Amino acid sequence: MTNPLIKIYDVETDTTTEREMTDAEFKAWDDGNKAKAAKDAAEAQAKSSAEAKLAALGLSVADLKALGL
Numbered sequence: 001m002t003n004p005l006i007k008i009y010d011v012e013t014d015t016t017t018e019r020e021m022t023d024a025e026f027k028a029w030d031d032g033n034k035a036k037a038a039k040d041a042a043e044a045q046a047k048s049s050a051e052a053k054l055a056a057l058g059l060s061v062a063d064l065k066a067l068g069l
Helices: 023-056 061-066
Strands: 005-010 015-020
Touching: 023 061
Parallel strands: none
Antiparallel strands: 005 015
């Protein structure tokens, strides 16, 4: 499998160069994507849990917004 391409723009010469990511660059890029996906999933889970707790109390997100919270 080939790694994704990187575009490098040189302002001084107004040229664009494309090259394949090195294995180290690809690993760092991939690790960052996986970390972001895990963070997004945790945030979605926390939001869902909070909404479920509100529902158990008979409240909704709209109720809290109406109270200014």
